[in-house]
Amino acid sequence: MTPELHSFPRLAPGCRLNEKTQQPRTLLMPERALRLNGPSLEIVERCDGQHTVQQIIVDLQKIYSKAEPTKVEQDILGYLTLLQKERALDFAL
Amino acid sequence: MTSTIPNPLALIAELTHRCPLHCVYCSNPLELQSRTSELSAEIWSRVFKEAAEAGVLQADFTGGEPLARPDIVTLVRAARSAGLYVNLISSGLPLDEAKLAALVEAGLDHFQLSFQGAREETANEISGTKSHAQKLRVLDWLRQHRVAVTLNFVIHRRNIDQLEEMLALAESSCATRIEFANVQYYGWAFANRENLLPTRVQLDQSLTLIKREQERLQGRIRVEYVVSDYYAKYPKPCMGGWGRKLMVITPSGDALPCHAAQVISGLAFENVKDRSLREIWEHSAAFQKFRGEAWMQEPCKTCDRRELDFGGCRCQALLLAGDAAATDPVCCLAPLRPKVDAILAAANLAPVSAAAGLAAPANEPVTRPSWLYRPNPS
Numbered sequence: 001m002t003p004e005l006h007s008f009p010r011l012a013p014g015c016r017l018n019e020k021t022q023q024p025r026t027l028l029m030p031e032r033a034l035r036l037n038g039p040s041l042e043i044v045e046r047c048d049g050q051h052t053v054q055q056i057i058v059d060l061q062k063i064y065s066k067a068e069p070t071k072v073e074q075d076i077l078g079y080l081t082l083l084q085k086e087r088a089l090d091f092a093l
Numbered sequence: 094m095t096s097t098i099p100n101p102l103a104l105i106a107e108l109t110h111r112c113p114l115h116c117v118y119c120s121n122p123l124e125l126q127s128r129t130s131e132l133s134a135e136i137w138s139r140v141f142k143e144a145a146e147a148g149v150l151q152a153d154f155t156g157g158e159p160l161a162r163p164d165i166v167t168l169v170r171a172a173r174s175a176g177l178y179v180n181l182i183s184s185g186l187p188l189d190e191a192k193l194a195a196l197v198e199a200g201l202d203h204f205q206l207s208f209q210g211a212r213e214e215t216a217n218e219i220s221g222t223k224s225h226a227q228k229l230r231v232l233d234w235l236r237q238h239r240v241a242v243t244l245n246f247v248i249h250r251r252n253i254d255q256l257e258e259m260l261a262l263a264e265s266s267c268a269t270r271i272e273f274a275n276v277q278y279y280g281w282a283f284a285n286r287e288n289l290l291p292t293r294v295q296l297d298q299s300l301t302l303i304k305r306e307q308e309r310l311q312g313r314i315r316v317e318y319v320v321s322d323y324y325a326k327y328p329k330p331c332m333g334g335w336g337r338k339l340m341v342i343t344p345s346g347d348a349l350p351c352h353a354a355q356v357i358s359g360l361a362f363e364n365v366k367d368r369s370l371r372e373i374w375e376h377s378a379a380f381q382k383f384r385g386e387a388w389m390q391e392p393c394k395t396c397d398r399r400e401l402d403f404g405g406c407r408c409q410a411l412l413l414a415g416d417a418a419a420t421d422p423v424c425c426l427a428p429l430r431p432k433v434d435a436i437l438a439a440a441n442l443a444p445v446s447a448a449a450g451l452a453a454p455a456n457e458p459v460t461r462p463s464w465l466y467r468p469n470p471s
Contacts, residue, residue, distance in 0.1 A: 001312060012269055014203045014241020018150070019176060026150060028178040030203045030241045030270055031317075033102070033150045087269050087315040 003053050003080045007091040010049035015088045017044060029088050039064065043079055047089060053080065098336070098384070100148025101374055104177070105155060105341040105352070106137065108168065112158040113186045115221030115466040116209065118247055118282035118289060120352050121157065125470035130345040134164045134171065136366060140342065141175040143370035149340075152177040157344070158184055166195045173200025180205060182245065185231035186224055193234050203241040205272070206231060211258035215251060221466045236267045243270040249289040250445060251462075253299050260306055263314055271314055273303070275321035279353040279408055281467045288462035290440040296324055323433055327398060328405025328421035335383035335407060340374065348373045350380050353408040357417045383407050388418050392426045 003009065015029045017036075025041050027034040036044055042063060046056045057076050061069045083089045110125040132140075141152060152172045159165055160183055172179045181196065182205040196204075208228055209216035216225040235242050244263050246252070256273065263271040276282045276289045291299075303318045310316055322329050332339045332351045341349040347362040348370070354360060360379045363372075374380060382388065386399060393404040404410075405421020413422040414429050422429035 012241070013239045013267075014269070016178075016202070018178075022176055028150060028202070030180070030205075030243055031151075033178075084312050087312065 001081060001084060002077055003084065003091060004093065005054045005057075006052050007093050008049050008052055009047040009056075009080060009083075009089045009091050011044070011047050012088055012090050027088065029086060032086065034086075039075070040079060043076060044083075047080075047083075049092060053077070098375055099338070101144070101340050101370075102149060102333075102338045103151045103153060103340075104140070104144045104149045104370075105153045105339060106140075106159075106168075106172075107341060107343050107352075108137075108154055108156055108159045108165070109161050109344050110157040110470045111161040112156055112184070112467075112469060113161070113222060114158070114184050114209075114224060115468065116247070116281070117219055117221075117285045117464045117466060118249065118276045119467040120280060120282075121467065122353065122355050123280055123284075124355075125468070126344045127471045131162075132342075132344065132346045132365070134167050136346065137168055138171040138175070140365050140370060141172040141177055144340075145176040147371045147374060150178060151180060153180045153182060155182040158186065160184075160186070160188055160192075166192070166199045169196055169201050170199040173202075178202050182207065184220075184224060185228045186222075188227075188231055190234050190237075193231070193238065197238045197240050201240055203243065204235060205243040205245050206235070207245040207247070208259070208262075209247070210252045211255040211262055215255065218461070218464075219251065221464075232262075232266050232268075241270065242266065242268040243272055244268050245272045245274070248273050248275045248291075248299070250291045250295065250440075251288070253291045253295045256299055256302055256306075260310075260314075260316070264310075269314060270317070272317045272319075273299075274317075274319040277322065277409075279356070279412065281465065283412060284465045285462075286436070287440065287443070288464065290323065290437070291321065292441050292445060293324070293437070295445070296320065322406075322409075322421075322423045323437060325423060326425050328402050328409075328424045330402045331406035331409070331421075334403040336374070336380040337384070337403070340370070348377060348379075350383070351406075351408060354379065356408050357411050383418070390418055390420065392428075393420050396426065 018026045018028055025036045027036055027044055042060055057073050060076060061072050064072055109131055110121050159181060169179050179201050180203045181201055184207050209219040213225040217223050246259050278286050282289060307316045336350050341352055342365060346365040348365060349362060362379050363377045389404055393399050405424055407417045410419040410421050411417040413432060420427040422433050
């Protein structure tokens, strides 16, 4: 169930980030909450229906330019798969 | 020690005990609170702010029927603007399209629509009202809104054979989540237990079906299944542990560590009208009573599982063992587990009467249990 690189992930209805003023930043979902650190927050902020999976990978490879690019890609795909299992994402083509 | 107490994560706001339904397993106490004792919207607004400041992430609006409060839109707006994620757990009665739109506009995040069955006959029998058709209308209206939708089914002997129909209902709707919670036996459900407990065969069939459906629906609909703990080997970590994660506020403002805590005599509950939420969380004697491990008896006291299930449920210990500090009798290590086994043995010997809405087998008379219905408070 690996996300399609050209699809546009978007947070599902009822899944949202808490406000910027609230710390720590948290993804709020039905009956669940996920604390977000640096990279996971960067990913979730881009799940807005405007970025493709490929664009998110390119963006994060720039931000984390010291990391191995294929590792960054694998981590992102793994994280998006996890969010998909949580039913936190819709993927538009 | 204040510093070792984790923050509460969710606030369960029982906004009212009034309800148009009379469900035979209602989680409200047998002694219902009246309309005149209900907290005002002003006090609830303060409570939501204090909750967010104390670290609470989510507010669960429940009841009774939370929509019975005429100021429900104000309450949703207050909780959302305090910074909380707002869940509404509702029967969908009374609701119209305009009110639903207003709730979403006020910041509602998640609508949990409760169903009593997949078939109208079952649903109406269990709720003691004609409510099923209205729920289907609400489910259809929800398509218009960007809000999470969960279908909540309370599962028992009379509807556990309808899981496939319930899943089909979810698949035909905009729901992203379906929650099957087997009845837990407190209050009204305790009184109606013999007519609600499923058989072992029913339970095993349901587990096989759920596992298959969870895989089939992965990524589309999240399927949650909570088993009746009478059938479990170990007890549930009730409320995530006493005073560890959740706070329940009753319609009149009493702060409880769990929905049923009022059955435990000798516990004094603080009221949010008199104290701040954080003060209550940290210092209330009721929250301290079963927090941590100091209160535990054997076999919990030295058990390796005590940090997993925290000794199980205190209210169940009281109801079945007569001692709120006893090991939860559903635990296979509890001295009183034979009592639970005897209850199960009786449930498994009794014939399963025809599910409502289905013709009875030729050799079985059509029987309808004599339910104790939950009334409406004054």
